[in-house]
Amino acid sequence: MMNCLEFHRLTLADPRRLPEEARSHANDCAGCLAFARSVDESETALERTLAVAVPEGLADRILLRQSAQRRASWKALALAASIVLAVAAGVIAISDGDSASQARLAIEHVLDEPQSLTTHYNADPKRFAEIVHDLGGNVREPIGRVRYIKRCPVEQGSGWHIVFETPQGLATLILVPDRPVTAAATANLGRWTARVEPIRGGYYALVTDSAGSNSAVNKIIKQRIDWQT
Amino acid sequence: MGSKQQFEQMVRAFSADLYRYAYWLCRDRFVAEDLLQESFARAWKAWYDLREPASVKAWLITILRNEHARRFSRKQLTIVDGEPDEYEIPSVPSSADRLEMEQLVGLLPLTYREPLLLQALGGFSCGEIAGMLGTTEGAVMTRLTRARQALRSELQAAGKRKSA
Numbered sequence: 001m002m003n004c005l006e007f008h009r010l011t012l013a014d015p016r017r018l019p020e021e022a023r024s025h026a027n028d029c030a031g032c033l034a035f036a037r038s039v040d041e042s043e044t045a046l047e048r049t050l051a052v053a054v055p056e057g058l059a060d061r062i063l064l065r066q067s068a069q070r071r072a073s074w075k076a077l078a079l080a081a082s083i084v085l086a087v088a089a090g091v092i093a094i095s096d097g098d099s100a101s102q103a104r105l106a107i108e109h110v111l112d113e114p115q116s117l118t119t120h121y122n123a124d125p126k127r128f129a130e131i132v133h134d135l136g137g138n139v140r141e142p143i144g145r146v147r148y149i150k151r152c153p154v155e156q157g158s159g160w161h162i163v164f165e166t167p168q169g170l171a172t173l174i175l176v177p178d179r180p181v182t183a184a185a186t187a188n189l190g191r192w193t194a195r196v197e198p199i200r201g202g203y204y205a206l207v208t209d210s211a212g213s214n215s216a217v218n219k220i221i222k223q224r225i226d227w228q229t
Numbered sequence: 230m231g232s233k234q235q236f237e238q239m240v241r242a243f244s245a246d247l248y249r250y251a252y253w254l255c256r257d258r259f260v261a262e263d264l265l266q267e268s269f270a271r272a273w274k275a276w277y278d279l280r281e282p283a284s285v286k287a288w289l290i291t292i293l294r295n296e297h298a299r300r301f302s303r304k305q306l307t308i309v310d311g312e313p314d315e316y317e318i319p320s321v322p323s324s325a326d327r328l329e330m331e332q333l334v335g336l337l338p339l340t341y342r343e344p345l346l347l348q349a350l351g352g353f354s355c356g357e358i359a360g361m362l363g364t365t366e367g368a369v370m371t372r373l374t375r376a377r378q379a380l381r382s383e384l385q386a387a388g389k390r391k392s393a
Contacts, residue, residue, distance in 0.1 A: 009370070009374055012373065012374040012377040012378060013355060013369075013370035013371075013373045013374050014348065014354065014355055014370070014373065016348075016352075017354060038381075039377070039381075042377070042380060042381055042384060043349070045330050045384075046330060046334070046345075046349055046380065047349055048330075049330040049331050049334060050249060050253060050334070050346065050349055050350050051249065052249055052252050052253075052258075054244070054245045054248050054249065055248070055258065055262060058244050058245070058248055058262065058265070059240050059241045059244045059245075061262075061266070062240050062244055062265065062266060062269045063237055063240055065266055065269075065270065066236075066240075066269065066270065066273050121259055150259065153266065
């Protein structure tokens with residue numbers, strides 16, 4: 001026979017799955033019925049609270065990354081196969097980085113993460129200097145007010161996504177270690193421009209919303225950061 | 230288990246619930262999205278080995294919990310669950326005088342918050358939650374009882390203060 005204490009315990013443990021015995025107890029007990037109604041009310045408030053807004057395009061971004069990783073796996077397999085073939089032929093072919101393709105990917109990365117241009121996150125100038133230092137560079141002078149720093153997945157690994165303010169507007173710097181490119185390159189997509197520059201052991205991609213601002217901001221980066229290339 | 234297309238359906242079906250679960254675990258929307266990205270990347274690697282399609286959501290939650298634990302080096306939960314005690318509830322800091330539900334949920338210790346999220350967001354039963362958390366059904370019931378008691382007592386106290 002169910003008592004009120006047991007009813008309270010069951011209701012607080014799982015108000016959505018009350019056994020039949022508990023339901024009939026509540027029908028005969030005004031106190032427990034009131035208690036169950038009050039739990040239902042707080043449960044509704046709890047559900048409303050927990051249902052935080054989900055970022056727009058979340059599922060698409062997840063699928064995009066899966067797809068990029070699958071492509072990268074196939075590329076890695078293809079590269080491995082080409083090396084095996086080259087060794088067999090007595091020739092070692094080493095694929096150099098495709099700078100223009102990295103520049104296009106950098107623009108896509110910025111477009112996939114629109115919140116980077118509207119929010120402040122981890123915006124610590126010291127952190128930026130440390131990241132540059134880890135990549136073998138030295139920040140001689142601030143390049144602008146840093147407002148967003150995030151570690152992001154990039155093709156074949158991870159890199160740093162940095163947004164900073166410049167007189168030409170917001171600029172995004174994607175720093176990618178351990179992914180050498182042999183030459184600088186520029187790519188355009190819509191109004192966006194990306195410039196890839198090799199640095200020691202990797203590259204950086206500068207993304208801005210116009211070709212003119214890209215060139216001006218890149219000049220600032222070259223003046224104020226010593227990459228020791 | 231399934232094909233690439235089924236994986237995509239699964240991402241679209243569960244990413245919102247999983248994001249919310251991740252958010253309430255770490256309370257940071259950026260970290261929550263990172264956790265989700267990593268979790269689905271791990272899920273993809275094991276996708277073709279999944280043997281129980283019916284429990285795919287629970288499987289994803291387990292991956293997400295492991296990823297969260299790995300990232301934050303969380304130690305194994307060591308709480309000792311006893312019998313439910315009507316008056317024993319997790320303490321909420323006294324400075325939390327006028328807290329709303331959102332803050333109250335965030336203040337719950339993770340051992341109480343997690344089963345509450347799994348039930349309220351995931352719709353899992355106490356038995357299913359016990360399986361995911363590696364504990365007993367009774368222990369889960371105790372944690373859920375205490376979590377709701379804590380929320381209710383704080384909300385009731387806040388209501389009384391407001392009406393005073």
